[in-house]
Amino acid sequence: MANVLDSVKFDADGYMEDANAWTKEVAEAIAKREGITLNPRHWVVIDYARNEWKTKGEAPTLRNITKNTDVDTKELYSLFPGGPGKLAAKVAGLKKPTGCI
């Protein structure tokens, strides 16, 4: 079965090698692989993370996300169960955030 992820390269931990190869369809497919169905609230986080990456070159920290969007910590964890620090960046096609918070 042809999958939108077949042509996408991932590193050993499952993060995309090239953030520029990311599309919304790729995001949907990565999310699905992680057991998440994206809804508009996920997109608030993903769009913000993509924008931060465009301007700063790396994935935003979770604190940055909760401070600058209307998604709070509790919601962030319910949107990305199993670790929003990893999952939000993965789905947004970015590397793990390097910040500690």
Add this chain to the structure above:
Amino acid sequence: MAEKTVRKLSLIASKGSLDMAYPPLILANAARMSGVEVNVFFTFWGLDIINKKKMDHLNVAMVGNPSMHPSFHIPTWLGAIPGMSAMGTWMMRKEIAKLDFPPVGEFVQLIQDAGAHLYGCKMSMDMMKLTKADLVDGAEVLGAMEFIEMSEGGQIIFV
């Protein structure tokens, strides 16, 4: 690529100075961000971190703290001068805020929102005449043995 098994981390926070309150909070938060289950046991002076009245008034000790040399060494006798601890505390709070780490009270709320479980050490609380009402909402009171049992299968870090 889903997680195989959920990792588990137990942190024991035993110090209540401002500088030593952060490591367990930072580790607890980092673990939760990575999807690791977290239990934090606050014992002895570490109880101040989840004591509603004290959590936002933690200080840095200037005397007997061999690490007090931010840009120049502060000799112990100088640290004993009145006001030095307040100044050190003020400076550290400023540096912590620069790194975008929240104040202790807000940080405790953050890790609770992130799903970390907090426990006050029963024996220390009895000794300090504290009850559950003195702790932040959501924190439970627990004996050391129960905490060790709860930690089974996980890693333990003592701070």
